[in-house]
Amino acid sequence: MDFKENDKLIDTQSELIFIASTLGATFNLPELEEITGKTKDEIIEELDSIIEAGILQKSENSEIEYSFKSEELKNSYLKNALNHIHANLLEGIVKAQFKKLEIHEKNLSDRKETLRYQTDILLSLTKNDEIREGNLEEALKVITEALSHSINVSRASIWEFDEKNYSITCLDLFERDENKHSNGVSLYGKDFPSYFKALDDEVVIKANNAHTDEYTYEFSEVYLKPLKIYSMLDVPFYVNGKLGGVICFEHQFNYRDWTFDEIMFTSSICAIISITYQSLQIKQEQKKTDEANQMLLTQNEELQQQQEEIMAQRDFIEKQNKKLKDRENQIASSIDAAKVIQHAILPQQQELEETFEENFVVFKAKDVVSGDFFWLKKVENYTYLAVVDCTGHGVPGAFMSLLGSVLLDKVIAVKGLVSPSVILESLHTEVKNLLRQETTGNQYGMDLIILKLENLPDSKVKLQFSGAKNPLYFIKANDTTLNTFKGSRKSVGGFQNEDRVFEDNEIILDKGSILYLGSDGLKDQNDKNRKRLGKSRLKGIIENYLNLPLASQKERIVEELNKQLEDTEQRDDILFMGIKL
Numbered sequence: 298m299d300f301k302e303n304d305k306l307i308d309t310q311s312e313l314i315f316i317a318s319t320l321g322a323t324f325n326l327p328e329l330e331e332i333t334g335k336t337k338d339e340i341i342e343e344l345d346s347i348i349e350a351g352i353l354q355k356s357e358n359s360e361i362e363y364s365f366k367s368e369e370l371k372n373s374y375l376k377n378a379l380n381h382i383h384a385n386l387l388e389g390i391v392k393a394q395f396k397k398l399e400i401h402e403k404n405l406s407d408r409k410e411t412l413r414y415q416t417d418i419l420l421s422l423t424k425n426d427e428i429r430e431g432n433l434e435e436a437l438k439v440i441t442e443a444l445s446h447s448i449n450v451s452r453a454s455i456w457e458f459d460e461k462n463y464s465i466t467c468l469d470l471f472e473r474d475e476n477k478h479s480n481g482v483s484l485y486g487k488d489f490p491s492y493f494k495a496l497d498d499e500v501v502i503k504a505n506n507a508h509t510d511e512y513t514y515e516f517s518e519v520y521l522k523p524l525k526i527y528s529m530l531d532v533p534f535y536v537n538g539k540l541g542g543v544i545c546f547e548h549q550f551n552y553r554d555w556t557f558d559e560i561m562f563t564s565s566i567c568a569i570i571s572i573t574y575q576s577l578q579i580k581q582e583q584k585k586t587d588e589a590n591q592m593l594l595t596q597n598e599e600l601q602q603q604q605e606e607i608m609a610q611r612d613f614i615e616k617q618n619k620k621l622k623d624r625e626n627q628i629a630s631s632i633d634a635a636k637v638i639q640h641a642i643l644p645q646q647q648e649l650e651e652t653f654e655e656n657f658v659v660f661k662a663k664d665v666v667s668g669d670f671f672w673l674k675k676v677e678n679y680t681y682l683a684v685v686d687c688t689g690h691g692v693p694g695a696f697m698s699l700l701g702s703v704l705l706d707k708v709i710a711v712k713g714l715v716s717p718s719v720i721l722e723s724l725h726t727e728v729k730n731l732l733r734q735e736t737t738g739n740q741y742g743m744d745l746i747i748l749k750l751e752n753l754p755d756s757k758v759k760l761q762f763s764g765a766k767n768p769l770y771f772i773k774a775n776d777t778t779l780n781t782f783k784g785s786r787k788s789v790g791g792f793q794n795e796d797r798v799f800e801d802n803e804i805i806l807d808k809g810s811i812l813y814l815g816s817d818g819l820k821d822q823n824d825k826n827r828k829r830l831g832k833s834r835l836k837g838i839i840e841n842y843l844n845l846p847l848a849s850q851k852e853r854i855v856e857e858l859n860k861q862l863e864d865t866e867q868r869d870d871i872l873f874m875g876i877k878l
Contacts, residue, residue, distance in 0.1 A: 313343050314352065317363070318374035326361040357506070357552075433468075433574070438478055441471035444544065444566060448559055452526070452547035455570065456484075458540045463493065465542060489515045495531075496540060502531040503555050509825070509864060528553040532560065534567035536574045544570070561618055568607065648673055652680060655877040657851035659819070659858070662870050668694020669816045669872035672705045678751060681709055682876075685745040686767065686816030688790075690870045693741075701743055704728065717747035717763030721789060721799040725765075728790030742790025746814045750878070756808040758878045763799050765789045767817065770836065772843055774809035774878075779840050808878050811847070813839055815873030819854075822871065825864040830857075847875050 316332055317324050329340050344363060347353045352370055356362035365371035437455050445453040454470035463486040470479050486493035495502050495512040504510035507529040508517045520526070528548040534541050544563055546555075649656055652673060660669070668687035673680070683705055687697035701724075708714050708723040728742055729735065744766035751759040762769050764784025771780050782802040787793050820835045842853045854873065 313340065314347055315374055315377065317353070318365070318371050322368070322371070323356070323362055323364045325359075325363070437469035437570075438471070440566065440570065441469050441478070442473075444546070444563070445471050445473045447562065448530075448546055450546045451549050452524075452545075454545045454547075455542060456545060457542040458496065460540075463487070465496075468542070491515055496533055496543065499533060499540075501533070501560060502529065503560065504529040504531075505554050506552055511866065525549045527551055528555070530555045530559065530563070532563040532567060534570045536571050541571065541574060557622070558618060561614060565607070565610075565614060568603075649874075649876075653876040653878075655847050657847045657875050659815075659851060659854055659871065659873045661818075661858070661867065662690070663818075663867050664691035666692060666695035667870045667872075668698055669818060669870040670698045670702065671872065671874060672702055674706070674710060676710060676713075679715065680750040682748040682750070682814075683745055684767070684814045684816065684872060684874065685743050686818070686870070686872070687743045688741045694870060697741060697743060700728075700731070701745075704731070715749065716801060717749050717761050718799040718801045720747050721745070721763050721765055721785075725787075725789045725793070725799075732790065734791065740791040742788045744784075744788050744817065746784065748812070748814070753805070758806050758808060758810070760804050760806055760812075760878075762802045765799065767814070769802075770813040770839060771806070772811045774807040777840075777843060779836055779843070806878060810878045811843070811875060812878070813873070813875050816870065818869040818871035819858065819873045821869060822858065822861050823865060823868060824861050827865075830861050847877060850875060 313329065313333065316329065320328055326337055326340060329335070330337060333340065344353060348355065352366060353363050354366055356364065365374075441453045441455060445451070451473050452470065453473075455468050456465040457468050458465050464483050466483045467480050470482075471477075472479075484492075491512050492502070492515060500512065502510070502512045504513045505528050507513040507521055507526060510529075513521075513529050513531075516529075521529075524547070526547045526549050530546040530548075532544045534544060544567060546563075646658065649658065649671075652675070658671070660667075662669070668690045670685055670687075672683040672685065675681075685698065685701050685705075687694050687701055689697065704724055704727045705720075708720050708727065712723065714720050714723055724743075724745075732739055732741055734740070746762070746764045746767050746769055748769070749761040753759055760771075762782045764782065765788050766786070767784045769782040769784075771782070772778065773780070785797060785799045787797040787799060820830050820832050823829050838854060838857050839850075842850045845853070858871070
């Protein structure tokens with residue numbers, strides 16, 4: 298953002314926005330009150346104006362926390378802060394930063410103390426007689442109470458999975474505020490399919506906002522709201538290699554951001570529950586037959602060894618947490634590096650603008666790197682443009698995008714293939730051969746659009762199109778009708794119906810005609826009610842704004858996309874572009 302564009306805002310909001318920029322990625326009302334000496338209501342009024350200007354945003358889970366819309370905005374104001382903040386406020390800002398540092402150090406100390414406390418609880422549970430002897434009912438009460446206190450949550454419960462009825466049943470629920478235990482409630486997969494899918498997929502459900510989380514939103518009206526539950530953490534446990542059930546934490550009255558330490562600690566408790574179940578099985582076997590005594594003694598020795606291993610792992614847990622965190626940072630750095638490499642190899646916006654004076658690109662990767670990309674190349678008198686949607690997103694999609702770019706160069710620039718349909722067929726063969734799909738059986742591939750453009754006399758352009766699944770929309774110059782060339786019902790790569798062929802569509806257009814092409818990410822994006830944007834609505838958006846300049850059309854499309862994404866997650870990479878011939 299150009300800082301000078303906000304001079305008017307600077308005049309009206311005084312120094313507040315510059316003070317905020319010095320406080321870091323997030324800041325809160327008490328910090329601003331302490332530094333400025335203004336009342337809470339005065340500061341809120343100024344912040345609301347800044348939010349309306351699109352510079353700040355309010356935290357979803359806190360009434361007092363705010364942040365800048367982007368790191369670029371924060372840095373822009375931070376660079377100019379010293380030129381606009383009076384000297385008598387600098388001391389307050391410095392004090393606020395030192396206070397933040399003190400809070401951070403206290404948080405580290407608190408975390409260390411919490412880990413020590415949780416380790417002591419873990420050790421005490423391994424020595425508990427009810428657990429060691431397999432007295433399931435009493436053991437579960439001991440565990441749920443320990444969980445509630447160690448994680449500091451009002452409701453902690455353990456549920457047993459029933460594969461036959463595809464259900465879970467509460468074995469013990471401890472409500473700390475009332476100091477009572479209960480059990481017996483059952484939930485069925487047919488009523489809560491998203492939640493049970495997470496169990497099938499062995500997912501740890503970390504629902505900071507349980508009302509909107511993709512796995513827990515189904516409980517909102519019937520369970521969460523009546524009990525004032527805002528956040529849930531559900532960790533599955535396994536018995537003899539199969540899903541045995543789930544440990545559930547329910548946080549009431551406000552939202553909670555579950556920590557990595559809490560998840561790891563709960564995973565350790567899962568091992569203890571597994572041991573409890575195994576102890577119970579041993580006890581039942583002892584009642585069946587005296588001949589099994591020797592076998593039971595052997596199993597008891599194994600259980601004792603497991604308990605000793607858990608005790609030995611109490612120090613290992615903290616070390617493992619650090620290793621996992623370091624690994625997470627390494628992965629994040631690697632993905633950032635992959636993004637730089639991907640952007641360096643794939644076409645840049647400048648190349649598109651040099652070829653098509655008026656154009657727009659709407660690009661929104663689901664993760665840091667993307668499986669969607671566009672490819673542009675001039676070969677002799679022809680211009681080739683491809684919009685490609687690779688299998689997957691994130692790192693797998695990014696690998697496929699680089700592979701797709703290289704293969705496009707090979708079949709067009711090196712092999713000299715000219716017909717879009719022939720190019721697609723050659724790409725199909727190249728992908729299958731390169732990925733050895735006949736022997737590996739993998740189905741990686743891509744859906745894409747290939748355009749071949751040739752300038753003709755009298756301001757005419759010859760357009761040849763061929764598509765693998767995806768269509769091309771176009772509007773002729775001086776016309777308002779949205780036309781469509783449909784793609785062939787066949788993808789590039791993977792196992793396809795080889796009786797289907799890629800087909801060419803050809804048309805002569807006047808310069809000034811507009812082409813629209815993209816991946817399926819835009820039309821397939823669902824809203825918070827899981828309703829897709831859809832092909833018909835996408836075409837309607839284009840038709841509503843086709844008389845605007847392409848830059849303004851992009852703004853309208855982005856607005857519609859942001860509405861669609863409100864209160865939900867992006868499900869796929871999104872690439873949609875428009876060019877004027």
